[in-house]
Amino acid sequence: MNAIKPKITAIYGSPRRKGNTAELLQHAVKGAREEGGLVEEIVLRDLKMSPCLEIYGCLKSGRCAIKDDFQTVYDTLLASEGVMLASPIFFYTVSAHTKILMDRCQSLWVKKYWVEKIPAGQREVKRRGLFISVGATKGKKLFDGALLTVRYFFDVLDMDLWKSLLYRQLDFEYDIHKYPQYLTEAHKTGKEFVGALGTLPKRGEPSGAVAENLFPQGNL
Secondary structure, eight states: OOSSOOEEEEEEOOSSTTSHHHHHHHHHHHHHHHTTOEEEEEEGGGSOOOOOOOOOTTTTTSOOOOOSTHHHHHHHHHTOSEEEEEEEOBTTBOOHHHHHHHHHTHHHHHIIIIISOOOTTOBOOOEEEEEEEEOSSOOTTTTHHHHHHHHHHHHHTTEEEEEEEEEOSOOSTTGGGGOHHHHHHHHHHHHHHHHHHTTSOOTTSOOSOOBOOSSOTTOO
């Protein structure tokens, strides 16, 4: 167990309180806490959070000008070493609740590239992320859109996508109970996540390296 307990934000992005991604994330959270992780859970459906209005009130400081529950989420994300994000698939991407959060983090993009003027293409990894998702179908590209969106979202948080748990043919509530091995895997992954965060630089220390551009020009 790490001497310094890492701070982790667990984000429930499903519109259902007892959906399949919620149960998977709960098991991951349990595993992380067993390894000493300090986990704060955020249920997006319970928050009052406007979509991004693109008024660019964030241009001065990089902080969103809309005063709602996002302000607390903003501070929590930046105080974390790790983020666990869970969302079901809707039309080959994340849920509306999750996308609203991502779009509001446009203020962090502004902070990073316009306010702090970080050179485009440079990444200093300060955090790690775990993405958990389920989809109703068994399509080969079911998660491709969501993974691309998640990678860009994590990038603006100076965070790499450490691991993804992706499960097909789960639609209705409690479908996950047909596959107890998935819940076991989520629990195990939560424990491993804490260990992965232990290899990050300590807060206030430089990482010693700048990662290569995650999205080289021409890949999209």
